[in-house]
Amino acid sequence: MTAAPPSQLLKAILCLTCSALLFSIMGVCIRYASGSVDNFTIVFFRNVVGLFLFMPFILTKGIQHFKTEKLWMHTWRAIIGSIAMYGFFYAIAHLKLSNAMVFTYSAPIFIPLIAWLFLKEQVTASMIVAASIGFLGVLCVAKPDAGLFDLMSFVGLTASFMAALAFVTVRALTQTEPPERIVFYFCLIGTIISIIPMFWLWRPYTWTELTYLVVAGILANVSQIFLSYAYKLAPAGQIGPVNYIAIIFAGIWGYLFWNELPDFYSLIGLSLIFCAIVLCSPMLQKRLNRN
Template sequence: MTPVHRAGIALALGAAMAGGATLLLLKWLGGSHAAPEVVFFRFLLGLPMVALLIRLRGPLVPSRVPKQQLVRAILGFAAMLAGFAAIGHMTAATYTAVVFTSPLLLAALSWPLLAEQPGRNGWLGVGAGFCGIVLIARPDLGLPSWPFLLAAASAVFEALCTVQARVIGRSDDGLTTLLWFTLVSLGLSALVLPLVWQKPTALELAGYLAVGTIANLAQILFLEALRRIPAFLVATLQYLSFVVVVLGGSLLFGETPGGADVAGAVLIIAGGLLAIRRQPDDGPRPVSHP
């Protein structure tokens, strides 16, 4: 294992821990304010963190692929908006399990969007993950509720966003991508804010500040990890967030996952691990460069 590989794993693990803490904070904030308002304050109060990172690193390098940055920022905004709208109406563990189908979707999207064959293990992992989703979507055979649909949409947008970030990482560094994401999401959420405005309390503003700071830290760690190790590996290591969320949800919200939730989550995690496992004759086979 090279030093670059070890650094990428460490960055991905740090992103997972910070991501889990962010989800717990959002669970606390998500039930009392509309999603666009949560998104707006998350980015507005996260600006000091971005400014600090720029100051520590030095002059910001302009993007070499601004159109791709805009697409990636819009996808990330859509994923966040759908996720924020869902999390206040689901248990933290169930929400995290649904959103964590994103690495499995990444396996399915890698061929049409990145021109890579995921291989047998990749497709088996996708199948196991969707079986897990079926368990979580119980108890009846009717259509899933709207929070479940929003969380699933968030997973799809996040997978597309990760594909785009992987491509962008060949040209731009993580801080440039973070700044684009922050400014685009701040502008889009500000357009909707007058329609959903509800004055936050001082305690909620403190929560938004914490979300903005920790979420930006998770983002920069995630983006820099993507520049060092494969996207599948980065995505799989994010399952550590599930452990953080389950433990935190139990301690802070008194949430105890049911048997089907646990079984579904196990299938999803197992599917993610299987999707990135490579056999000598079953690894990703590049078809062409995107």
């Protein structure tokens, strides 16, 4: 897979930025909901809300629009995506929001390698440099210490790797599948997967809890649509580091809602993350391709 044209790459970056923004706001809702709602129920609501959102699409476009010959790929994507979701939501409930985002959005460090192995996409030096700089920024924001090398570290990094696999699978699916169909099957299969553990923990929920759960589900699914469009426009390895901007958004929400202030190392990390995003910019990619 060759690099995307500059104009198409810009659209992909904008879509991925919108996806990251919505996903970070979803994290705020999950943080509030996790104070009283278990992780299994949160994952279930995230998926089942998506199914309800797709009812208008099914009614207007018809069931024929959602027929697919890639059911096995949709299933694979839903399984690894659900594993990543369980890990990510668990991290949100037990860590600062920005640190939870760090774990999830370190996924781009794996994306170029996975995209090269499974999709045979071209991996350029600029992609590797961007991913490496972004990951270094992640470490600065997270301030690696004993807290990053325990069970939470394992959960977070596993979720990160699974998210990277999911992103690359989305890229493969976009070759033949429209974004709406990709998100629909993720919600459908994800609901089937998540209803099993949630069933044993079901209880009546307050209106406040339901509000957080429903809004989180809406934001997550709209974010997924933007994500699918982004990977339809450009190769996964080329735009993956843009995901790091979600950490910046999370830092803003952390300050506004929980008075979390970035320290010196966090500011350095955010600067490195910004540099990684700049390396993905259309003008720079065009100049590098010319050279």
